[in-house]
Structure formats: C-alpha cells, structure tokens
Amino acid sequence: MSTDIQIAIVGSAGDGTIAAGDILRRAMAEMGYRVISFDVYPPEIRGFGKCIARLRVTDEQAYSLKPQSDVLVSLDDSHAIPHVNEAREWGAVIYEGGSVGPLAEGAHISAHIDPGQIPYNAPIRELSEKSTGSARSRNVVVLGYIAGLFRLSVDPFLRALNSKFKGKADVAKKNEAALRAGFEEGARWFRLDDIAFGPPPAKNGGATVEMISGNAAVVRGALDAGIDNFFGYPITPATSIMERLASEMPKHGTRLVQTEDEISAIGATIGAGFTGARAATATSGPGLALMAEMLGLGVIAEIPSVVYVSQRGGPSTGMPTKTEQSDLNMAVHGGHGDAPRIVIAPTNVEGCYRCGGKAFEMAEAYQTPVIVLLDLYLSNRYETVPFPAQPPFEADTNRYADTRGGKAAGFKRYALTEGHVSPRSIPGQAGGMHVATGLEHNELGRPNDQSAMHTAMSRKRHEKLKAALKHPDFTAYKRFGDEGPVEVGVIAWGSTFGEALEAMILAREEGIRCAALKVVMISPFPTEAVAAFMADSGATLVPELNYQGQFAGILQAHVARPVTRLARVTGEPMEVGEILAEIRRLAGRTPARQAA
C-alpha cells in the first residue's frame, strides 16, 4: 500500500474527540482513501472519561487497525500520556504547546515523548480562541492542523465539517474559522516525520464506496432486504441500529416500535414474522438473555425472525462500552431445550451489510430465528464499503404453500419432508389454517408429546438448518493465505478475524506457511470445511475475545483435533502483534524483528 497511515486522537469526554475522528474519516473517505476506524469512549455520557478516535487510512481496504499509530494527537494530556508510546518511531505527536495553569513536572505530554517520535507542539487553544472566541473548537483546529501539516486539501475537511453541522450555520461558521486557522498553522510547519499520503486510489467502477459503521451497514442491509417491522429496546452498543431505523423506516412506509423491554421486542418480532412480515429486533448480551425463552418459541413454532446482537463486555451490566465476543455460547445454545437456530457473525463492515440483509432470506428459507452476532468493535467501527449497484438480497423468499382448495384446519404446517422444511402459510391464507404453539406438536401443529413425534420434530428442526451452509450467494466460511499444508492455520470469527488476517499476512511475509479461515456461519457449524482446514494445519490457532475460548469450544465439539486458544478479555480489540507472536511461536520461529 502506498498509503497506510493511522491517526489516533486522544481526549477527554467533552473535548470533541469522537467528533474530530468522525470529521476526519469523512474527509478521508471523500478524498477516495479507504478507511477503517474505531472509537473508544467511556460509559459516562459526559465527564472526565477517556475518548480515543482511531482511524487507519489506506489505498486498499485494511482489515484491522494497526498496533501503532503514525500520528497521535493529544487533546488532553492526562489521557494521552499513557498512550504516547502508541505513536511509532518517526511518527508524529501533535499536542498543545501551552497550558492554562501551572503544571507539575511530568504533567505535560512533552515529558513523555520518545526521542524517536516527532513532536509538534501546536498552539491549539490559542488558535481556537483567536478564530472562534472560545477554546471549544480545539478539536477542529487539530483537524485543520493535520490537513495543513500533511499537505492535504482543506476542502474535503470543510465539506465534512459543514455536513456534520448541517442546519447549525453559526456553529459551522465558527468551526470553519477554526479549521482554517489550524490548516494555516499546520501548513507552515516544517515536517520532520516520515509520514506520506500517497494519491488516493482510483474510483471503484460500478460500486459506490461509502464510509459507514457496522451498525449502519446492518441497517442498510435490513432496508435493502425489505424489512417490514422492527421492535426494539435500546441498549449499548446496539442502540444505533434502532435509532437509524427509526429515521429510515418511515421513509420506506414501514414501522418501528420501541417496546417496553426486550421480551416484548422479541415477542413482537416473532409475532410479525408469523404474519409473513420481515421483522427484526436488535439488542446486546443482557437483552439476548431476556429473549432466550421467546426465541425457543420461534424455534419450535418455526417462525422466521431476525435478531441483531451486538456484544459487549459481560456478564450482567458488565462493560457496556467495551468490546467482547462472550455471548457466542448464549447465541448458539442459549435457552431451554434443543433449540437450534442460525447464528451468523460478520467479520467486517461490508459483512454487516450482507449478513444484515441475508438474515431475512435465511430466516424465511429455513423458518427459524436467525441471530446476527456483532460486537461493539464491529458495530462502532467505520469502514469504506463498496456497495453494489443492486442489493444482493432476494426480495421475498417466503415459500408459502399453495393451499387453494385445502381443507380448513387440515393444513400440515409442520409436515415432515425430505428437505426438513415444511410448507408454510400465514394467517388469513385460505386453506392454510393451522395451530401454532410452543408445545411440541404433530404435523398439523396440534399438541403432541409422543416420543416418536418429539424425536422426529427435533430432528427436523436441526436437520433443516444444514442447508443454510450453502445458502445462495452467502459466504459461510472462506480460506485465505497459503493453499495446502501450512505450519499454522488461524481460525477466527466476528470482528477478530480482521486482526487474524493481518497477522496471517505478516506471518507469511516472514516466511511462515500460514492460512486463515474465516467462519461466518457458526450455527450450523461448517464442520467439514473446518476439519479440512485443520487437517492442513500443523497447528491451529483460535483467537477470540472471551475468557473461555467459546468458539474454540464449539469447534472442538464438532472437530476432535487440538487447537491453541488465544482468548482475551481486555475490552479492546485483539492486537495483531499478539496473534502474530503466537503464530511465530507455534511455527517455532524466532521473531526476527524482535531479535534485531
């Protein structure tokens, strides 16, 4: 890549750190660069918590953030000092050169900048005050400074700024002044770092490249797939799915209802699905726990529904603003009885779009709840995504039975068929009348607890899902890297796959034969593909963000081979370097760079 620059802005809540990151990524995306970004913020709405906006700007889409940033910006030294080592050697550290009040020794970030880092002690506050009359626009001054310092055009920044403050002319005007002041200051500084922006890539023919978050991509997928109803109760980090749908669904003539709790939300979703509507809800781990019983109804009554779950640190209230992949067991197995369901986990923002829409197809095709498993890191991260000109989703996959001329109350809604998927009717359909119940039932839907029937129906509910592994135009799993036998095979799911892929690429550059397997569909489990991959792998590494190694556990229940678990619960995304180190160890390599 000719351009591969990561910028981290560190500040306190109220400094406009996240807003600065948002404007920066919008401007970069408009210039044509590919962007991946992720913000870290405290659970408090406002106060003194630490906020970090990180974005990586490339000319080819990157899979993860880098362990070190090329540029580190401090909007608050007390928060930025612990992160100063995040800036790489010969990278830039941009900070406030002055101070409002007296400082004890070491309280200024300049005391912590490594001799290998390049200091840029800009008069950020002074420029903000001079240009706007207040210090509130320090974040925007910094953006202008970055544009000026790295000789970027200020225009995309101005457009991103005006877009953000649309309808607030006075605010936009002040911030424009701040941006220009920062730009002029940055442009006059002599560059000592070795950071270079190459030309942005040529426009992607046919597809529209947009910068979008994981949750926004889910929403777009749902809308493009024709969602009819959404029922939800807000919870971090899933709330923005409902917020965005609330503004978008009325434009499409569809309905969203905020329910009183998660139990009501899943109940309404299943109810709407029963009527043939494409319905969904969104929640996080605590909400999914509440939905567990009702999901069982969806399974036994074979009613399509879609549940978007964005995981956060748990258990209980846990760490609402930290990422984790610890709801996997609950998503796959949660609830009572044998309640199989489809669980798919996108690995990047583009995947959020595809899974967000494909989930409706699958729910209808296999008549079951589908859980789309995200996590905070994926929900909140932004990437530039090339959207196809035509949505890749089937508008209507409901396969209603032809019930014309059928007998009232004689419709075999739960017929045991060769493909295990039964004919379906919806309320009001002539000749399609049947009983739908949470009780075990016979083919007509009437309660039946005979052992042979329960066995047959349980088998049906499990077996029908297997076809989902080959659902049309859907990638349930994919192998990357070296073909054939490899020293180390990395199997990853969800947001961690990006870091695993980067680590695999770096390992190959070091001469290690290595491959990575992306697993998107976790239930049903792609046993055959995973077993084949593991057979090729001298050692198998499974990195994931939970304590138990939940995915590794599921994997080993299906494939009886040893794996090395790399399970972390730091609340942060997995570090590429940590996965790489483990690959090296498993490959028996001395880390060349460290040795040097």
Next chain:
Amino acid sequence: MSTVRHHVIIGSGVAGNQAAETLREHDPDSRITMITISRLPFFNRYDLPRVFRGERDWRRFIIYPAAYYRDNRITLRRATRVVNVDSASQILKLEHKESIHFDSLLVASGAGAYLPEELSEFRPLLHGFGAFRDAVTVADALPKGGHAILLGGDTIGLDLARTLLDTGHRVTLVAGPYTFWPHEVTPEERPQYIAALQRMGIVVVEAQSRGGIAAIEPGAKGLSARKLTFEDGSELAGDVVMPFFGIAPSLDFMLGSGVDIERGLLVTPNLRTTNENIYAAGDVCQIWTDKARRYCFYHGWKNVRAMGELAARNITGANEPWVPTQDEALHLTADGKIQSPFWEYQ
C-alpha cells in the same frame, strides 16, 4: 527523601550531550533531563552543508539513535522552552507552565546566529543556516548553479561557501569585520586571507568600500529572488542572501536567575556560575582566564565537547579547571586556500 540527584541540562548540542554522557558515567543512579527548543535530537550542525549535496533525510545527521537516550535513561525533552530559572529554589519554569526541580543545572543552550541591528529590518528576506530546516529551505530556494550572497562571513558561512562552490553554485561574500570570526585576524593578515578566499572561487566584495549595505529587496519578477543595494548605489543580485555575523549566546531565560551575566554566563575556570548548583558550558559561557585576566569565549566542536565533559565531572564532585583543547588559528593550505580548525570535528 530521595537521594537520587536530578541533573538538568538546558541544551542538546555537543556540550549538553557530552555532559549527559559523563553524568551518567559518574552518577549512574541519577535522573538526567535534557531540555531543548529543538524538535530534532542531537544532530551534527557542522554536517548541514551536506543538504546541498542532496542529503535531505535529517535522520542521517543525528549523532545518537533514539535508543541511546532510552538505554542511558536520559529524558530528552524537545520542542520545550525554558523561560525562567529560580536559582534560589532550584526550580526552572517551562513555557507551558511546567515546573522542574533540579539538584544541578548545566546551561549549555549554545548560541544563535547574530544579526547586526542595522540589518534586522531585512530579516524576512534573509535565509538562516542554524537548523536543519534552514538548510533545507536555502537548498530549495537556490536553483542549480544559483547565486548565494553571504553577508559577513564567519567560519560557518565560509564552510558553507566551500560546499556551495563544490556543488556548482556561485558565491559572493560581502566581507566585513566578521568574515573570519571567531579567528582573530589582524589588518595586516587580512589581505592574504581575502586573496585565499578568491582563489577558492568566492567573489569577495568589501562592504566598507561600497559604504555598507543600504537595502535588501525582493528581486523583480523573472530576475533573481533578491537584490542587495549598497550605499554607493551599486547593486548585487542573488537567489539567496544569508547573514553570517558570528553567534550570540542564547540565555534570555537566565536573565532573572540571579547569576552573573556579561555577554555570556560568567563562569569560574571550573565552569561554575555564581550559583553553586548552576554550571555552564559551550558557546553560552564566558570562562575566567587568569592569563588574559578576563572572561573569554571558546568555540569549536572540540572545545565545546570538552567543556560539557568538564562541567559534568565538576558537577559530580571533581574540581578541575578548564584548559582549551582546540587550535584556534586560521591557516593557509599549501595550495593557498584557508583552513579553519573549527571545520574539524568528531
């Protein structure tokens, strides 16, 4: 109470870095903080003419890698300006209002280029040569085969002139009292050295013979970037005009410190100022010399480095006097060119 001493050094040039190295050697457990307004780590200023030979990566000029400072536990604070030193309470204040306590302070802040007052109004049109940035800026402003006008001279300017000639540029020297600074050249010796400069390819114009410099202006469009006019009305056109009038100690921050200052910080032969905890080394200090019965400046890489080492030794308990280590006489080579010992370093 901690017994670990905190040695603070202001300046990160030859003297400061040599002092840091010696302090670490003689006081292994101490804290060492080096403060500099420069954004670059210690680099070889004498090497700057290499910029005109196409070397634009400043990292090739630095003396120590970043790891050196980490390994030796030297806290290097760059882009940091000291604004005040309170010698009584042993606290110095930084421009961003941070206070730092010191047990010993070594002022090795060096000197900046001196510009005579009568030329100060033309400062925006002059190109400096004190920092890496300046060198790059001049190199960018000077076209291939371009014409540089050097005002004054001094050994730094003459060293640059040699490189400019080597790299195919033209050099005109507007000579005056500073032409051979800091060498002391008598009126009788001066003609032979001027002739030597001419033999080297430098066009020499004696400013005094033209009544001095009257004005420096931007050149007209399509012509050279600068126009220099003498009092007698004669003109000189060039691409860059660079002043070289010696150096002036950088010690504004010491004005309220209570230690004695003349042109530089006045120090005893063991490099201590009038405060027992504050020492000075390098171009910033004037050292009492019994032989001359006055305070003297000593310049040159070797002298400055020796001062840094001596100051550090004395801070850590020695009590040794300063002995100049460098030949300060200007020489003529066998082929009739001038050779200054100040051009030799390492």
